[in-house]
Amino acid sequence: xxxxxxxxxxxxxxxxxxxxxxxxxxxxxxxxxxxxxxxxxxxxxxxxxxxxxxxxxxxxxxxxxxxxxxxxxxxxxxxxxxxxxxxxxxxxxxxxxxxxxxxxxxxxxxxxxxxxxxxxxxxxxxxxxxxxxxxxxxxxxxxxxxxxxxxxxxxxxxxxxxxxxxxxxxxxxxxxxxxxxxxxxxxxxxxxxxxxxxxxxxxxxxxxxxxxxxxxxxxxxxxxxxxxxxxxxxxxxxxxxxxxxxxxxxxxxxxxxxxxxxxxxxxxxxxxxxxxxxxxxxxxxxxxxxxxxxxxxx
Amino acid sequence: xxxxxxxxxxxxxxxxxxxxxxxxxxxxxxxxxxxxxxxxxxxxxxxxxxxxxxxxxxxxxxxxxxxxxxxxxxxxxxxxxxxxxxxxxxxxxxxxxxxxxxxxxxxxxxxxxxxxxxxxxxxxxxxxxxxxxxxxxxxxxxxxxxxxxxxxxxxxxxxxxxxxxxxxxxxxxxxxxxxxxxxxxxxxxxxxxxxxxxxxxxxxxxxxxxxxxxxxxxxxxxxxxxxxxxxxxxxxxxxxxxxxxxxxxxxxxxxxxxxxxxxxxxxxxxxxx
Numbered sequence: 001x002x003x004x005x006x007x008x009x010x011x012x013x014x015x016x017x018x019x020x021x022x023x024x025x026x027x028x029x030x031x032x033x034x035x036x037x038x039x040x041x042x043x044x045x046x047x048x049x050x051x052x053x054x055x056x057x058x059x060x061x062x063x064x065x066x067x068x069x070x071x072x073x074x075x076x077x078x079x080x081x082x083x084x085x086x087x088x089x090x091x092x093x094x095x096x097x098x099x100x101x102x103x104x105x106x107x108x109x110x111x112x113x114x115x116x117x118x119x120x121x122x123x124x125x126x127x128x129x130x131x132x133x134x135x136x137x138x139x140x141x142x143x144x145x146x147x148x149x150x151x152x153x154x155x156x157x158x159x160x161x162x163x164x165x166x167x168x169x170x171x172x173x174x175x176x177x178x179x180x181x182x183x184x185x186x187x188x189x190x191x192x193x194x195x196x197x198x199x200x201x202x203x204x205x206x207x208x209x210x211x212x213x214x215x216x217x218x219x220x221x222x223x224x225x226x227x228x229x230x231x232x233x234x235x236x237x238x239x240x241x242x243x244x245x246x247x248x249x250x251x252x253x254x255x256x257x258x259x260x261x262x263x264x265x266x267x268x269x270x271x272x273x274x275x276x277x278x279x280x281x282x283x284x285x286x287x288x289x290x291x292x293x294x295x296x297x298x
Numbered sequence: 299x300x301x302x303x304x305x306x307x308x309x310x311x312x313x314x315x316x317x318x319x320x321x322x323x324x325x326x327x328x329x330x331x332x333x334x335x336x337x338x339x340x341x342x343x344x345x346x347x348x349x350x351x352x353x354x355x356x357x358x359x360x361x362x363x364x365x366x367x368x369x370x371x372x373x374x375x376x377x378x379x380x381x382x383x384x385x386x387x388x389x390x391x392x393x394x395x396x397x398x399x400x401x402x403x404x405x406x407x408x409x410x411x412x413x414x415x416x417x418x419x420x421x422x423x424x425x426x427x428x429x430x431x432x433x434x435x436x437x438x439x440x441x442x443x444x445x446x447x448x449x450x451x452x453x454x455x456x457x458x459x460x461x462x463x464x465x466x467x468x469x470x471x472x473x474x475x476x477x478x479x480x481x482x483x484x485x486x487x488x489x490x491x492x493x494x495x496x497x498x499x500x501x502x503x504x505x506x507x508x509x510x511x512x513x514x515x516x517x518x519x520x521x522x523x524x525x526x527x528x529x530x531x532x533x534x535x536x537x538x539x540x541x542x543x544x545x546x547x548x549x550x551x552x553x554x555x556x557x558x559x560x561x562x563x564x565x566x567x568x569x570x571x
C-alpha cells in the first residue's frame with residue numbers, strides 16, 4: 001500500500017557521537033558540504049565526500065534508516081543519468097559515443113549525469129545525517145538561539161507533526177470508503193477520500209489555533225525552551241573542522257577546476273558508459289512500474 | 299441463507315511489528331442477533347470487528363461471511379453483506395448532499411439506477427431523512443450526521459451491521475434514536491454488532507455480549523450473565539448500568555432480579571403499577 005510508506009526521514013534515537021553533537025555543528029557540516037558539492041562536477045571528489053558522509057552515518061549507527069531514504073532517492077536519481085545522457089546540460093557541441101535506438105548518448109551527458117547524481121548524494125548524506133541524529137525540538141531550539149523567530153520555528157515543527165496525523169487520518173478515511181464499496185482505484189477515489197481528510201485537517205488546525213491562543217502563544221517577551229542544548233568545546237572544534245575541510249576543499253576544486261573537469265576526457269570506456277545508461281534506465285522504469293502497480297492494487 | 303452470517307474460526311491477528319492484537323478467537327453470530335462487544339480501549343474490540351468486512355485479514359484461522367471464507371474477497375465485495383459504520387461520521391461523508399451520500403454505496407455495488415433509487419428511498423424512510431435530502435452533510439448537527447452515515451450504509455442493504463461507538467457524542471435524544479434503530483434492524487432480521495462503552499445501551503438492546511480483555515474474548519453471554527459475573531467485570535474494568543447495580547443491592551442473592559432497564563426495576567418495585 002503506497003499510502004502506508006512511513007516517512008523515512010525521521011529522527012532515530014541514539015547515543016552516538018553524532019547524536020550528542022550540537023545541532024548547529026551538524027547544520028554547519030550539512031551547509032558547507034552542500035556548498036562544496038556544488039562547487040565541483042568531478043565525480044571522484046564528490047564520491048570522496050559521499051564516502052566520508054557514509055562513514056559518519058555508520059558511526060552514528062543509523063545505517064538502516066539511511067538505507068530507507070536511499071531506497072527512494074536512488075531509483076529516482078538514476079533518471080538523472082538517463083536524461084542527461086541523451087540531453088546533456090552542457091554547451092554544444094556534444095561528443096556522441098553510441099546510439100541506443102532513437103537516442104544518441106553523449107560523453108558530456110554521462111559525465112553530467114554521474115556528477116549530478118554524486119552531487120545529490122554528497123550533499124544529501126550530510127543533511128540526512130543531521131535529520132536522523134537530531135531531535136527536531138533540539139534543532140528548533142538551536143535555531144531560535146540564532147534568532148530565527150519563535151513563530152516560524154513553531155510553524156515548521158507543527159506542520160511536521162501534522163504529517164503522520166494526516167497520514168493516519170487518510171488511512172481511516174480510506175477504510176471507511178472501502179467499507180462503502182469504493183474500489184480505491186483511479187480518479188473516482190480521489191474525492192471520497194480527499195474531502196474528509198482536508199475537511200478534518202482544516203478543523204484540526206482551527207482547534208489547534210484556539211488551543212494555542214488559550215495557552216498564551218501570542219504573548220510578548222522572551223520564550224524559554226524545555227530542551228536546552230549547550231555547545232561544548234568538541235562541538236566548536238568539530239564545526240571548525242568542517243568549515244576548514246570544506247573551505248580548503250572548495251578552494252582546491254575551484255583552483256584546479258580545469259584539471260578536475262573531465263567532461264572532454266574519456267574517463268570511462270564507451271561500453272561501460274552505455275551499460276550504466278541502460279542499467280539506470282531499466283532500474284528507473286522497473287521501480288516506477290512497481291510503485292504504480294502497488295498503488296493500483298489497493 | 300447461511301446459518302451464521304459471521305463466523306470466526308480460531309482467528310488470530312498480529313499487527314506488523316509483532317503486536318498480538320487478537321489471540322485465538324472463535325465466535326458465531328446469529329441471524330437477527332444484536333451482539334455487543336465490550337472491553338477497555340486496546341482490548342482488541344475494533345481489531346476483531348474490522349475482520350468482519352475484510353478491513354483486517356486473519357494472521358491465522360478463518361473468518362466466514364455468509365458461510366464463505368472471506369479470504370480473497372476484497373472489502374468492496376464483502377461490503378454487500380457487512381456494513382461498517384465508523385465512529386466518526388466525518389470520515390465517511392464527502393458529498394454535497396445527503397441524497398448523493400446515500401447513493402454512493404449502492405452505486406459502488408454496481409446496482410442499476412432504479413434499484414439505487416429504491417434503496418435510497420428505503421433508507422430515507424427507515425431513518426426519516428426526507429427533510430434533509432438536499433442538505434449538505436457537513437452543515438448537519440453531529441447526531442444527524444451520524445444518522446446519515448448509518449443510512450448511507452443501510453442503503454447498501456447489508457445483512458450485518460457493525461456499529462462502532464454509535465452513541466458517543468450523542469445527547470439523550472440521539473441515544474434513544476440509536477436504540478430504536480437497532481431494535482428495528484433486529485425486527486428486520488438483520489444482525490447488528492455494536493462496539494461500545496455504553497453499557498446502558500447494550501443492556502437494553504443486546505442479546506449477547508462479548509467481553510474482551512488483553513486481546514482475548516474472556517466471556518460470551520447475555521447481558522445479565524456478563525453483568526453478574528464479578529470476575530469479568532473486575533478484569534475488564536467495566537461497570538454495569540446504574541439500574542443493574544441498584545437492583546443487585548435491592549434484591550441481593552436473587553439472580554432473576556437483575557434489572558437491565560429502569561422500567562424493569564420499576565415493575566418489580568410496584569407489581570401492581
